[in-house]
Every structure is written in C-alpha cells, then in structure tokens.
Amino acid sequence: MTGEGFAHERKLAAWNIGIAIVALIIGSWFGPLQLFEHAGLDLYKYLAPGIASYYQGLTLHAVLNALIWTTFFIVGFTTLAVTYTLKRPLRYPWVNTLALILMVVGLLLAAVPLLLNMATVLYTFYPPMKADPLFYIGLTLVVVGSWVAGYGFYFTLHAWRKENPGVRTPFLAFATILNMVMWQIATLGVAAEILGLLLPWSFGLLKGVDTELARTLFWWTGHPLVYFWLLPAYASWYGMLPKQAGGKLFSDTLARLAFWLFLLFSLPVGLHHQYVDPGVPPGWKYLHAVLTLTVALPSLMTAFTVVASLEMGARARGGKGLFGWILKLPWKDPSYAAQNLAMILFAFGGIGGITNASYNVNLVIHNTIWVPGHLHLTVASGVTLTFIGILWWLLPHLTGKKLFSPKLALAQAWTWFFGMILMSNSLHLLGLHFGVPRRTALGAAPYNMPEWRPFQIEAAIGGAILFVSLILFIIVVVGTVFASKPVEKPVEMPVAEALEDPQLTPAWLDRWRPWLAFVAILMIIAYGPLLYQLISAGQFVSPGFKVW
Numbered sequence: 001m002t003g004e005g006f007a008h009e010r011k012l013a014a015w016n017i018g019i020a021i022v023a024l025i026i027g028s029w030f031g032p033l034q035l036f037e038h039a040g041l042d043l044y045k046y047l048a049p050g051i052a053s054y055y056q057g058l059t060l061h062a063v064l065n066a067l068i069w070t071t072f073f074i075v076g077f078t079t080l081a082v083t084y085t086l087k088r089p090l091r092y093p094w095v096n097t098l099a100l101i102l103m104v105v106g107l108l109l110a111a112v113p114l115l116l117n118m119a120t121v122l123y124t125f126y127p128p129m130k131a132d133p134l135f136y137i138g139l140t141l142v143v144v145g146s147w148v149a150g151y152g153f154y155f156t157l158h159a160w161r162k163e164n165p166g167v168r169t170p171f172l173a174f175a176t177i178l179n180m181v182m183w184q185i186a187t188l189g190v191a192a193e194i195l196g197l198l199l200p201w202s203f204g205l206l207k208g209v210d211t212e213l214a215r216t217l218f219w220w221t222g223h224p225l226v227y228f229w230l231l232p233a234y235a236s237w238y239g240m241l242p243k244q245a246g247g248k249l250f251s252d253t254l255a256r257l258a259f260w261l262f263l264l265f266s267l268p269v270g271l272h273h274q275y276v277d278p279g280v281p282p283g284w285k286y287l288h289a290v291l292t293l294t295v296a297l298p299s300l301m302t303a304f305t306v307v308a309s310l311e312m313g314a315r316a317r318g319g320k321g322l323f324g325w326i327l328k329l330p331w332k333d334p335s336y337a338a339q340n341l342a343m344i345l346f347a348f349g350g351i352g353g354i355t356n357a358s359y360n361v362n363l364v365i366h367n368t369i370w371v372p373g374h375l376h377l378t379v380a381s382g383v384t385l386t387f388i389g390i391l392w393w394l395l396p397h398l399t400g401k402k403l404f405s406p407k408l409a410l411a412q413a414w415t416w417f418f419g420m421i422l423m424s425n426s427l428h429l430l431g432l433h434f435g436v437p438r439r440t441a442l443g444a445a446p447y448n449m450p451e452w453r454p455f456q457i458e459a460a461i462g463g464a465i466l467f468v469s470l471i472l473f474i475i476v477v478v479g480t481v482f483a484s485k486p487v488e489k490p491v492e493m494p495v496a497e498a499l500e501d502p503q504l505t506p507a508w509l510d511r512w513r514p515w516l517a518f519v520a521i522l523m524i525i526a527y528g529p530l531l532y533q534l535i536s537a538g539q540f541v542s543p544g545f546k547v548w
C-alpha cells in the first residue's frame with residue numbers, strides 16, 4: 001500500500017485519528033490550568049468558563065487524554081499498521097466501520113454527563129462516587145467498539161496467514177494485533193465492574209456497591225491499560241524509528257519476545273495499585289509485586305534493542321565514538337526528534353514505575369502528587385509525545401499534504417520535553433518530600449504550605465511551556481490539514497527492515513495458542529481465588545455520592 005492505496009482503511013484511520021486529536025486538544029487544555037491553580041492562580045473562569053469545578057476539569061482532562069485520545073489513536077494507527085504491513089485490505093471492512101460507529105456513539109453518550117457535571121468521578125470512576133448511567137454506557141460502548149475493531153484485525157490476520165502459510169507475520173502487524181488481544185483480556189475486568197456493579201447501581205437496581213470488589217475489577221483493567229497505550233509506541237520505536245534513523249531493527253527475535261512477555265506479564269499486576277487496600281490479603285499483593293517487577297523486563301529489553309537499532313542507524317550516517325553517534329541521529333526531523341525525546345523521558349518514568357512497585361516505597365508515595373509525576377513521564381510523554389511524532393509523518397501520509405512548518409513541529413516536541421521535565425520533577429519532589437496529595441485543588445486547600453510554593457511555581461512554569469507546546473501542536477495540525485501544499489510524492493509509512501531475515505526468527509514466536517494458554521493460567525492464579533473470596537464476602541452496601 002502506498003500513501004494513496006486502501007481508501008476505506010485510510011478513511012477509517014483518518015476518522016479515528018481526527019477524533020483522537022480533538023480529544024487531545026480539549027483534554028490537554030485543562031492540564032496547565034490545574035498546575036496554575038496549585039500555584040495559586042485560578043484561571044478557570046477565564047480559560048474554561050462553564051466548568052463547575054477543578055474536579056470536573058480534571059475528569060475531562062483525564063478521560064479525554066488517557067482514555068479517548070489513546071484508544072482512538074491506537075485503533076486508527078493499528079488499522080494502518082496492519083493493512084500496510086500485511087499488504088492486504090481489511091478482511092471485513094464493515095466490522096471495522098461498525099467499531100468506529102460504536103466508539104463514536106459511546107463517546108457522544110459519555111460526553112453529555114461529563115459536560116453537564118453529572119459524571120465528575122475522575123478517570124478511574126471509583127465508587128462510591130457515582131456518575132450518571134449515560135457515562136457508564138458511553139464508556140462501555142467505546143470499549144466494545146475497540147473490541148470489535150480488534151475482531152476486524154484478527155479476521156484480517158487469519159486471512160493473511162491462510163494466504164501466506166509458514167511466513168512470519170510482519171512485525172508491525174504482529175505487535176499491534178498482540179496489543180489488541182491484550183486489551184480484550186484486560187478490559188474484561190472493567191466490563192464486569194460496569195455491567196455487574198456500576199450500571200445497575202446507577203440505575204437504582206442495586207442498592208449499594210462493594211467498593212473493594214469494584215476497585216479490584218477496575219485495576220484488573222487499569223494496569224494493563226497502561227501497556228495498551230505503551231505497546232503501539234514501542235511498535236513504532238522497534239518497527240519504524242530505526243528506518244527514520246537510517247538503521248535496521250537490531251533483533252526481530254528479541255522484539256517479538258518482548259511483546260509476548262508483555263502479553264503474559266502486563267495483565268496479572270493490578271494489585272500494585274491496591275497495596276494500601278485493607279480488603280486484599282498481603283499474599284496476593286506480594287504475588288502482584290513480583291509480577292510487576294517481571295513486567296519491567298521486556299521494557300529493559302526494549303531499551304537495549306531500540307538503542308542498538310538507533311546506534312546502527314547513527315553509525316551508518318557517520319556517527320563515531322562511545323556517545324558521539326547520538327549527534328548523528330536525525331534530530332532535525334520532527335517526527336524522529338519527538339519520539340527520541342519521548343523515549344528519554346520514558347526512561348525516567350520507567351525508573352519511577354519500578355520505585356512505585358516496591359511495596360515499602362509505594363507506601364510513601366501512594367496517593368501523593370508523585371503519581372501524576374510518574375504518569376506524565378509515561379503516558380503523557382513516552383506515549384503521547386511518540387504518538388505526536390508519529391503524526392508528523394502520518395498526517396502527510398493521510399492527507400497528501402506537506403507537514404506545515406517542520407520547524408514549528410520541532411519546537412513543539414522540544415517545548416513538550418522541557419515542559420514535562422519541569423512539571424514532573426516538581427511533582428515527584430512534592431510527593432516524595434512533603435506527601436502533597438494528588439487529585440486535589442491545592443490552591444484552595446487551607447493546608448497548602450509555603451515550602452511547597454517554589455515547586456508549585458516550577459510545575460506552573462512547566463505547565464505554561466506545555467501550553468505553548470499545545471498551541472504549536474494545534475497550529476501544525478490545522479496548518480497541515482487546511483493550509484499546506486500537496487506533497488510531491490505520497491509519503492510512505494516508515495517500516496524498518498530487520499537486521500536478520502524474520503524467517504529465521506523461531507516459529508514459536510509466531511504461534512498464538514501456547515501464549516494465550518499461559519495467559520489464561522496466570523490470570524486464574526493471580527486473580528481467581530482473590531475474586532472468589534471478594535465476591536463471596538461481597539458487601540453490596542455502599543450508597544453513591546456526588547462529591548463535586
């Protein structure tokens with residue numbers, strides 16, 4: 001497929017990615033406002049009139065950025081990655097069209113209560129905070145739509161395998177489809193939570209809810225959710241970025257192994273979000289802590305393989321010395337630079353993640369503003385800045401128009417980078433040293449301490465830089481779509497070749513059944529007895545609260 005082929009697939013991808021971009025722009029608008037509020041500068045009434053409270057803004061920020069931007073972008077990106085690298089159209093295009101319709105209807109339904117302040121429950125929607133039923137129905141449809149998109153990809157892969165017996169699945173198709181499989185298993189938890197507890201409760205059919213059971217089902221989904229965001233970024237780092245750097249994928253075998261390990265270990269780890277929950281016995285927390293440290297392994301493998309691939313590219317471009325090669329990477333290409341900067345920030349976010357996973361350190365930072373520090377280095381930097389970098393080739397690929405001002409796109413990446421450094425550094429320090437709480441309108445809190453102020457100002461400066469970055473992002477996107485000249489020749493998806501022929505990759509790294517069986521066994525061990533215990537001791541008594 002060239003930049004001009006597969007019209008239906010390209011249209012589907014364009015819709016998904018267009019919606020994702022709008023969600024990112026609206027959602028990100030609230031981020032700097034939150035940091036300004038913490039530093040004592042409440043700008044909501046000027047820049048977000050109509051928003052009832054800090055908490056409604058925070059809910060919109062997190063739902064739009066963490067759930068909507070990511071899910072729509074990932075489905076759109078996967079549509080292109082699968083069809084481009086399998087070199088065939090979708091097997092049943094109507095399945096993926098239906099998926100898009102379900103996701104859009106879900107988004108619109110959820111938007112109503114969100115905007116009317118009837119679902120100010122933050123993105124984790126922990127009960128006993130209670131939202132309007134439309135919010136739960138809307139989110140369910142978005143998730144179901146993403147499942148249906150997944151089915152469309154599986155049918156397509158199945159057809160391709162029949163047409164190409166014995167051929168290794170191209171890496172990008174393999175990696176992005178694996179992510180959809182992982183997502184389907186991951187979202188069983190939140191599906192059970194919403195359909196079995198929250199929706200009947202919000203309709204008044206259940207008198208009360210069991211908050212511990214609901215949280216446990218939520219985190220069944222909640223942690224693998226972060227790998228659902230991360231794996232497409234990794235797919236780009238492994239399967240595209242080396243090409244953009246003039247190199248090759250260092251090891252197809254290692255890359256695939258890392259993805260299988262993610263499928264296995266990203267799922268049974270949710271309890272590391274519940275170390276402080278009294279209703280979960282310590283043995284289960286210990287098991288999930290061990291598995292959490294295991295899931296860091298494929299990320300460490302990724303750091304090795306990706307950096308090796310980039311180094312090969314830089315050396316092919318004349319790079320020399322132990323670190324001198326880094327200067328020969330294509331830093332002037334905004335698509336490349338954004339992704340490499342994302343990678344650097346992610347390395348620090350990952351180290352923070354390993355810190356969080358350690359039970360005793362977690363007790364210090366849990367529910368403090370350290371956690372938003374961590375999540376902004378991971379999902380808001382490692383993932384989002386990578387997706388933005390992908391957009392800088394993807395928009396010209398989809399629209400047939402040149403990127404509007406590569407210089408502004410480059411400035412966007414660097415401002416995002418520096419803004420996130422200032423913001424995350426101060427949030428980490430505030431959480432660690434002072435135990436400053438997260439998810440709190442700190443500017444209005446009577447206990448806001450003078451010694452917090454310098455860090456809050458640092459975070460607000462980071463927020464201001466990020467605000468500039470957001471404006472640059474809007475200019476480049478709108479300029480490319482509406483005001484740019486046509487490209488001279490279609491922009492191809494950058495697909496990196498592997499150093500060794502992928503046919504030499506062991507066949508067991510291209511077989512699904514044994515891995516899926518391992519996943520089922522691991523999930524039954526990690527969650528089966530605990531869920532049995534929680535359900536049989538269930539206390540469905542808590543009424544709902546509308547806090548803000």
Ligand code: HAS
Nearest residue numbers: 226272296299303343347350353354356357366375378379
């Ligand atoms: Fe996390 C909380 C543990 C990764 C996101 N995490 C969160 C929350 C979010 C989030 C959103 O154990 C908050 C949820 C909430 O609202 O309550 N996290 C981990 C661990 C990892 C990890 C062990 N997190 C992520 C990723 C995320 C994400 C990825 C989003 C995409 N996290 C936790 C824990 C909590 C938590 C606890 C609960 C905290 C609490 O108490 O509430 C690991 O997977 C991280 C492994 C990663 C690495 C980094 C590898 C480095 C690479 C880059 C190499 C590049 C280089 C640069 C070196 C070990 C791959 C090259 C440069 C050149 C120039 C070439």
